[in-house]
Amino acid sequence: MNQNKIAVNVSRVESLSPTIKAFEFVAPQGTLATFSAGSHVTVHMDAAGIRRAYSLTSDPQQPDRYRIAVLLDENSKGGSAxxxxxVAEGDTLHLSPAENFFPLVHDHNSKHILIAGGIGITPFLPYLHELEREGLAFELHYCFRDGANAAFVEELxxxxxxxxxxxxxxxxxRLDVATLLEQQSAQSHVYVCGPQPLIDAVIEQGNRILGEERTHFENFGEVASDGDAFEVHxxxxxxxxxIGEDMSILQAIEADKRxxxxxxxxxxxxxxCETTILEGEADHRDNYLDDDEQNAQETMMICVSRAKGTRLVLDL
Structure with a gap:
């Protein structure tokens, strides 16, 4: 992760729904950098020792302010809470510079199908600015559990x-992903952001109907999570x-469901998914912890990191 930090002032906090708040940031002096649609920033909550990545929702070409939207997650480890x-208006926070692992493909000969689930709508808000500016053909399909808790509906x-x-x-x-994509031109691009089951469904049907090169999801880079089997308590x-040779700790937890x-x-x-290590040593494979944090062996990212030995004890 980019460890450089940018100081910003919280210029506005707005409740978009009972569970979603929007935050607007401005630079104390000058402007912020432009960014590309699909970018995220990491918010450093220094007082709590927490960092979290959130998609930017503002216009990429108007860097006088950045905006994000945060869902209050019932299973939050502290970030969204x-x-x-x-966080209130007038506070000072620090952001890591914008990075993009979910860019729009600027293909003027294709239609762009955007599929969002819940808070996964956020990266598509900057997409709309770029799509409209360039006159690209698109559709936006927005799924959510309950309209009372959804954000941006009237604006959209x-x-x-x-x-x-x-x-x-x-x-x-309900969105029928297969039927939707089967109705599109073979030259279409499909993009998805949202809960993992929706992402998995779009990847499966998108790869089958349109091909892998036209199926897009937020990809933070391939991080291998295979290696020797080990036990986690x-x-x-x-x-x-x-934990098997070809699975992550996270995958094992999700399969177990407890x-x-x-x-x-x-x-x-x-x-x-940062988790405290109580016993054992992690084989760190993340791009979130810096070298000192990895060497301290106090926490690990269970989505990719593994054990150096045969057993770990985690605070879960």
Whole structure:
């Protein structure tokens, strides 16, 4: 992760729904850097010792201010809870410079199909600026559990009009990914951001119907998580799991289903799955902890990192 930090002032905090808040940042002096659609910044919550990555939602070409939107996650380890309860207008925070692992393909001969689930709508807001500026053909398909807790719906209706398609699960409105993509030209590009089951469905159907080169999702870089098998004991939960040679700790936990884990990137970048090590040493494979933090062997990213030995004890 880029360890440089930019000081910003919190110029506005707005509740978008009962569970989502928008935060606007300005530079104390001058302007912030332009960025490309799909970029994220890492917010450093220094008082809590927490860092979290959030997609930028503002216009990439108007760097007088940055905006993000944060969902208050019921399983939060502190990041979203801190933003919702501790950050106020007038505060000073630090950001890492914008990085982009989910860029728009500037293909003027193709239609661009955007599929968002819940808070996964956020990276697509800057997409709209670039798509509209360049006159590219697109559709936005926005799925959420309950319209009462969804953000940006009215704004999108006014802005996107007939190119916006809403799926409110509370009203039994469901997106059929296969049918949607089968109706598109073979030259279309499809992009997805949202819960992992939605991402998996779009990747599967997108690869089948349009091909891998036209199926896009936030990819923080390939981080191998294979190696020798080892045991992990979860101290607070009171049980152990064997981690196979070709699986991550996170994958083993998700398959077991007894522990709920928050993880956004699944590639060792965002920091949401950071977990305290109680015994053993981690084979660190993330791009989130710096060298000193990795050498301290106090925490690890369970989505990619493994054990140096045959056993780890984690605070889960």
């Amino acid at each position: 801190y933003m919702h309860t501790q 209706r006014e802005r996107v009009g007939e190119r916006l398609f809403i799926y409110d699960n509370a009203r039994d409105q 979860f101290q607070r939960s009171g049980f152990s799991l064997e 522990i709920n884990i928050e993880c956004l990137c699944r590639n060792g970048v965002c920091g949401t």
